[in-house]
Amino acid sequence: MKHYNFDEVIERHGTNCIKFDQLKERFGSENLTPLWVADMDFRTPDFIVEAIKKRCEHEIFGYTYGSDAYYESIINWVHYKYNWKIQKEWISYIPGIVKGIAFSLQCFTQPGDKVIIQPPVYHPFRIVPESMKREVVYNPLKLTDGSYEMDFEHLESIIDNKCKLLILCNPHNPGGIVWKKETLIKLAEICAKHHILVISDEIHAEMAYPQYRHYPFASVSDTAASCSITFMAPSKTFNIAGIVTSYAIVPDKHIRKEFYSFLEAGEFGDGTIFAYEATTAAYTYGAEWLQQMRMYIMENVRFVDDFIKTNLPQIKVYMPQASFLVWLDCKDLKLSQEELVDLFTNKAGLALNDGSIFGPGGEGHMRLNIGCPRSVLVSALEALKKAINKK
Template identity: 50%
Template sequence: MNYNFDEIIDRKGTNSVKWDAVEDRWGRNDLIPMWVADMDFRTAPFVVEALRERLEHEVLGYTFACKEWADSIISWLKERHGWTIREEMLTFTPGIVRGLAFAIQCFTEKGDKVMVMPPVYHPFFLVSQKNEREVVYSPLILKDGQYHIDFDRFRKDVQGCKLLVLSNPHNPGGRVWTKEELSQIADICYDSGTLVISDEIHADLTLPPFKHSTFALISEKARMNSLVFMSPSKAFNMPGLASSYVIIENKEILHRFRTFMEASEFNEGHLFAYLSVAAAYSHGTEWLNQVIAYIKGNVDFTESYLKENIPAIKVIRPQASYLIFLDCRELGLAQNDLNQLFVEDAHLALNTGTTFGKEGEGFMRLNVACPRTILVQALEQLKEGKSNFFKRL
């Protein structure tokens, strides 16, 4: 079956954060929203059909995890990532950010140190701060158009940290970490007594020819010292269902986390949480392959367009995900002026780079998971907006 990702779907009026929150955030509603990390494509049809079929039975009573939930995860991880797990390693979490918060509460105390590597997905440090943990920042290095880990600094910064929150693949840079890099992280964190939380929500959106490496498969040290969070929510465009899971191979860590989760029933999912995952993983291979190809085409188009029309804006080409971190530093603008260019002149709503830490100064994050015609319009508006902005200077 061929899926149509060129279809333009009106999402306004659906309480969509991406579309309906634009006016509250920017004070205007004439912007193309390319910020929140969900797709403007239809959610995978087999997921929608599974939910529709369940609704035909018009009793929405208490539910529990269907057998297909665990079976589909086990099968998907084996086929897609070469990871053989058992059902008892799985724990449901109502979203990965919530899962991160639960892990912070479970494995650390107030005042403990939690390390992140900015620029990075902002809930990593915001959730840590709001839970009164001390955030340690160990910045990445941008070199040759990709982010890299400064391991000399990493070794120093991680000392005394109870947790490392790892974005794997990286958001916003889209970097797919190599096995060698992940192995170094595993060794250093094991020796320093730092538990690794690996957020692998973008793993299934790894773009060819790159291959995602699951952290727990890197080495025995990685396997015994990690929690790996995953979800089909990004890959199959269903984040509103708040359904994710964590895999823990270390029995002691698993027991501690499972006990914490069960104490408040945090590990109990809602009616659609289990059905949607089972549907996505049981029927999703072809749909996912096609959406990845379409996203890759949008990335290629964006890179070519900017090189030809706005060469001062550089693409940090994502190796995974539909998010592109735009390096706008050659424009020579302060972040406020850069934001003004995108909003007031180009009429675009993007994530400002400093959302991801001060290391994001001079950057903007662009979501290209949209029909190509919308992307073309957005880039043309950016070209015209940039011209108009500098004419006024």
């Protein structure tokens, strides 16, 4: 068994890397430790790199399509990871999940229609519909015993005949929640009753920690399968976001015909050579790498939680159940959001995501990306400790 080294610090400056090379543009300074945008600083696994190198040896990169091996790798992986049996015709490449959300809005809604989101949540869920002149309606998550839950009573109260679509984050970003099966079943019942299409963003699904089981939304019941589109990708898991490897799974034939006809009309479902190669390699050879990477991330979570409890008791860590993003409750610092961002950015020299961008409930929070070598986290948290002690 190969041992992968996640402690390696890799220089990413000068590679047109958003996370590092756009620090000055996004945060006003390039001299920050970047712990924000959701990609990891780990080397992309060797089996993916080798698959791309091998394809490059052919030296012709003409029009392409997904091979049988590509579809089989997705079908087998989804069955292996989630015990969900899907079929080839249910699957389509898409050029990114945010783009897939935009396509769904364009296909199934009209300007003025209402789109439901559950904040605090990944900010494109709000930005994309608003940019397309759809009305965004909030069904905020509620905090119960320090953890987020869906508020079904409130959801029922806000639904009217203009509500056409709900965007689900499963697992949840930034809260790190792996939704329980009964929660998803209940959500499906409500949405189906009101003829609301559920768009389930499951990009962090593969990174659910071993003690939690991820349920693809469409897999939890026939009702869920009949009212949903699922988006998945190996991009977060295997650190290949720049290759654009997303795909849609649509079990319902009526939704599938309408959505895939839309994709076909604009050739949006046509993937690239390297997307097909990378996905096939990730899902064929990636199980052991994923296991080792998740264990490293879980140790990073434990380190962050222990450090903050010991040294920064004014900050609370929401313990994630999936992914490499940690949601920090900083309200006990008694700072305005502007002061909080200034503390992290200008005083501690750290670039994190401002919690307020995630919508109602995000104020007083920051999102920390721990997909990096532990040495980076050590120095970052020491810098934060020093800045808070000076406050």
